[in-house]
Amino acid sequence: MSTTDYAQHEHHEFLAAADAALADASLQSALANLGGTLGQRNRDAFDALPESDLLRQQARAIKDATLAELDRHLETLETNLRARGGEVHFADDGAAACQIILDIIRQHGARRVVKSKSMTSEEIHLNKALERSDIEVVETDFGEFIIQVAGHRPSHLVAPAMHLRVGQVATILSGDAGEELPVDAVELAAYARRRLRVNFAAAEVGITGANFAVAETGTIVIVENEGNARLTTSLPKIHIAVMGIEKVIPRLADLPVFLKILARAATGQKMSIYTSLITGPRQQGELDGPEEVHLVLLDNGRSRILGGPLRESLFCIRCGACLNACPIYRNIGGHAYGGVYSGPIGAVLTPLYDGLAANHHLPHASSLCGACQAACPVNIAIPEMLVQLREQLHHEPGELGRMEGLAYRLWARAMRSPRLYRASTWLATRTVGRLRRKSGWLAKLPFGLHGWTASRDFPAPAAERFRDWWQSEGRE
């Protein structure tokens, strides 16, 4: 297995990356159908679901109540999973989680790991940590396998290789196969099945994420379509699941509420093909399944967010619906966001987890149109959170240019004084307003404000003030 190129995980200049994405014809064609496929399937699935709004409220209420007593639910989960022979570990951050996982692997003298898709493992850069210690780690989700071979990052929460066309996938996998594979999705999937069976047969350890964990039963829940997560948790002797602490739900009865919305939001299915409920290692007499089950509970900044105003971001169930709905994501794809999580929710999560200053463009990578919240199965107020992050940015030194700051101050001054306001609108309509009466747009702002119009036009003032129009005609 080639060593993955993780240099691309580094944060980068958002505007340059977005420009590059817009100019990438192949990426643009891959993105072209996203709204019509995944986005449309999501809307259709919710339209066909009676009481879907109430169900979303219910899911939201469960998340809200669970987070209010998160410590207690985590302790219940720990007690019940231990009672079933599982082990529970606590990781403050990504490095600690990687170390815990590495220690478990080393204790068993294991060298070969198969993984199923997990954004949390991406978040902690687990593959890089394992490869540094000479552990072979193979991604087995088809999309993740493709991008691992290619050395790419995932570009979508649920469809990690969605930035690639079938021809590119054929080229990438032909390199892995050492022979030319046909440009055909079915054939390429068949190749991955054959190729990865070898890894499944040999691996000593299987690593997964978790979509949920049920506290009262000590159960890890994994939702997937391919069956690779089932293989990962059935064949190797050791199963390690890594999960953010916000994923716990208190009761078994809470699970159907989330299962009814998760697959609909992610792919428009009623249910994903396989939903595995794993409650500890194999029991007496069972021939398959892991002999050890480890759950690594990851904080990595979550407790900091839990105690603050953006707590609601912890409601996210990682379905990807906001990405498919977002006009920005649909134009630039996932990589331009720079972080592990992309799209509208990534524009909230990446600044929260990795720092606002380093990701200052992300809260602005949104038109605040609200499509993300409308698509979100737990109705997370993403636009409001983006505005809050913008507000926080405003207080960071060096964020506003001198001219922009001056413009805001002048604007504020004019808005506070009726006389100044009247005079300034009179001036604006008589000059620029009349000059631009036809087009209604300014292609270029003067002085230090030109940055605003570098990639878009600015609406010109009207040629006539409302107050003038009202006095001459409006009253009649």
Add this chain to the structure above:
Amino acid sequence: MSRAEFMQRVRAAAAAGRAYRVHSPGELPPRVGYQGAGNDPVARLAAEITAVGGQAHLVENLDAARAKLTDLLAALAPQSALCWHHPLLDRLDLRGALKSSGTKLLDYDALAPLPWEEARVAMIAADVGITSATYAVAETGTLAVAAAAGRERLASLLPPVHIAVIEREQIVPDLFDLFDRLAADATGPTPRGLPSNLVMITGPSKTGDIELTLTTGVHGPGVWHVIVIR
């Protein structure tokens, strides 16, 4: 960093976060989102299995189920079959059906004495997996398949074809009903919790990872037969 400090931090954060709880719309009615399966759950189950890409075979009785299973085995002509121990499969005389199609039976009795490596190789080579299920959900076309000794999780996973046989008594209308049953089973008179592995199967294995186009059979079975006995 100790567990105690970790928990202490989460406890403090959860408490501080209560200031930011989202507005709750008040008490929601119980079982919001319950859909049910109409007045013929058996037919509904078959229709939903077909809708998700499976092949449902609705039969009237045990004899018809045995005939259907024999037909399927004759068409598939498998060399070996990875099979569960299950009362329903015994009543169907699965052994007899396999014998008449000349298929080698791989079950708990055949596999348990083998070293794990050998058993694993044998299971990976199986051409078909034959199981029952614990429950089926009519509204979604889902089988709930619990692992146990003699009910291997790999039987519904490794072979390219999975055949499941279920009967009316196992069918519940809605996902909510399934979880009621599971909770009751887990906490019944002798508390024993959930099975070590319970998988809800809703269709043949699929991937949409290339250009969002659905392709079947990437890791799990690409062909999924469900014989439903009225």
